[in-house]
Amino acid sequence: MDIIDILIDPITKSKLTVKDNRLHNLENTNSYEFSNNFFKLIPQKLKENNYIEHYEKDGEVYDYFQNLECKATAEDWKRLRQTILSKINFLDKNSIVIDVGSGGGWAAEKLVDKCGKFICIDVSEINLSKLSSIYQQDNFFVIQADAMNMPIADNSVDYIISSEVIEHLPNPEKFINEMFRILKLNGKIIISTPYKEKIISDLCIHCNKPTPRNSHLHSFDENNLLQLTKNCHNSEVKFHTFGNKVLHFGRCYIFLQFLPLGLWHFIDKSANFFINKRLHIIMTVKKQRQ
Numbered sequence: 001m002d003i004i005d006i007l008i009d010p011i012t013k014s015k016l017t018v019k020d021n022r023l024h025n026l027e028n029t030n031s032y033e034f035s036n037n038f039f040k041l042i043p044q045k046l047k048e049n050n051y052i053e054h055y056e057k058d059g060e061v062y063d064y065f066q067n068l069e070c071k072a073t074a075e076d077w078k079r080l081r082q083t084i085l086s087k088i089n090f091l092d093k094n095s096i097v098i099d100v101g102s103g104g105g106w107a108a109e110k111l112v113d114k115c116g117k118f119i120c121i122d123v124s125e126i127n128l129s130k131l132s133s134i135y136q137q138d139n140f141f142v143i144q145a146d147a148m149n150m151p152i153a154d155n156s157v158d159y160i161i162s163s164e165v166i167e168h169l170p171n172p173e174k175f176i177n178e179m180f181r182i183l184k185l186n187g188k189i190i191i192s193t194p195y196k197e198k199i200i201s202d203l204c205i206h207c208n209k210p211t212p213r214n215s216h217l218h219s220f221d222e223n224n225l226l227q228l229t230k231n232c233h234n235s236e237v238k239f240h241t242f243g244n245k246v247l248h249f250g251r252c253y254i255f256l257q258f259l260p261l262g263l264w265h266f267i268d269k270s271a272n273f274f275i276n277k278r279l280h281i282i283m284t285v286k287k288q289r290q
Contacts, residue, residue, distance in 0.1 A: 003037075003117065003141050006096070006156040010149040011043055037141045038132050041151040042123065051170055052123050052146060054215070059124025064104035075253035076243060079268075080163070080192060080280055081106055082261045083242065087190045087284050088159055091115045095158045100147050100179070101165030105131045112140050115158075121145050148174045152182040163192045167216045173228045176285070180232045183287045193220050195241050195281040225283045236286040243279030244271040 007016045009025035016023040016032070023032040023039070033040040046052060068074040088111075091097070095115040099107040102120035104127070112118040112135055120131050120142045128142040145151050147162075148171055160179050166172045179189050197219040201210035218224075222239045229237050242265060247256070256264055272278055 003039075003119075006153045007039065007041070007143075008151055008153050009043075010041055010145060010151040011045065015153075016151075036132075037136075038128065038144075039141065039151075040125070040144045042144055042146055046146050046149060049146070051168075055123045055168075056125065058215075059122075059126040064127055065130060072248060072251050072253050075257050076248055076279065079243065079261070079264060081110075083240065083265075083280075083282060084161060084163060084190055084192055085110055086261065087188070087240075087282065089188075091159075096156065097159045097161070098152070098157050098182075100150075100160060100162040101168075102131065102142075103127060105134065107161050107163070108135055108140065112137055115139070117141065119143060121147065121150065123147075148178055150178050150182060154181055155184050157182050158184055158187045160187070160189045162190070164194075166191055167193050167197070167218050167220065170217065172218060173231075176228045177231050180229075180235070180285065180287065183285075185287055185289060187287050189285040190282065191225075191285075192280055192282045193225075195243075195278045196221050220281060222281070225281070229283075229285055232285055232287075234288045236284075236288055238284045238286075240282045240284075241278045241280065242268055242272070242282075244268050244275065245277035245279055246275050247271050248279060 004018065008014060009016060009030055011030065012025050012027060014026040016025055023034055030043050091114045093116045096117045097111055097115045098119045098121060100121045102122045105120060108118055108120055108131065117139050120128060122128050123144065123146060125144055128144055132142050143151065147165065147169060160183060166175060169175050183189060197216060199216050199219050200213045202213055204211040226237060229235060247268065256267060
């Protein structure tokens with residue numbers, strides 16, 4: 001299957017075809033740039049959304065490819081990503097994996113050589129351009145797109161990873177519905193987000209209005225995440241909460257960083273049994289036969 005076969009217009013949801021070195025929808029109302037493995041599928045109508053403009057600027061200002069200076073945070077992210085990868089049961093050369101909100105492309109680094117097609121989706125053209133230059137395999141693709149209007153055909157994808165993205169989006173339920181739409185039968189969505197985060201706002205010096213720190217708009221637990229899946233009929237939803245704040249802020253990574261993931265989770269779970277201060281929640285949504 002060629003990558004073009006699963007691409008659709010994000011607005012009309014109609015199939016895209018190649019004409020005059022651009023992608024066109026069947027109604028010829030929208031056309032899009034593409035070059036090699038880079039597809040730009042955000043129509044002008046969507047670019048006018050404030051949050052898309054925000055995260056395009058975010059990609060210009062912040063370097064998502066640099067190493068974290070705080071070793072405790074770096075270790076926390078390492079364990080988060082290891083846990084996400086542990087939710088993937090099987091990959092082969094027919095598998096299609098999408099990383100939504102790919103940032104610096106950590107998932108591509110781990111999975112691009114294990115699947116048939118790996119696709120990074122982000123709104124930041126700068127981040128995607130960097131990824132395109134780093135991963136030049138024939139099975140690697142980058143798509144500039146809106147996570148709530150994804151240009152992917154129904155029932156096309158085996159695994160969708162979205163790490164630390166949903167808390168930033170203005171409409172997380174629509175985001176979940178879009179991911180479930182493009183998921184194959186028996187495919188799995190893997191979402192991570194901060195657990196029961198207390199959202200703090202600062203007063204913006206430009207607009208003089210309260211602005212959420214880190215651009216986090218939502219705080220999630222099992223209940224409100226499950227509510228977002230109400231339209232994902234015939235699905236299996238599971239949760240995994242982990243990451244103890246006492247171990248994290250106590251910089252216990254110095255002793256725990258060498259442990260295998262299973263043993264690390266055992267110690268982390270034990271710590272949360274006594275002091276229930278969890279950092280992360282992962283929700284998996286598996287599409288089952290109707």
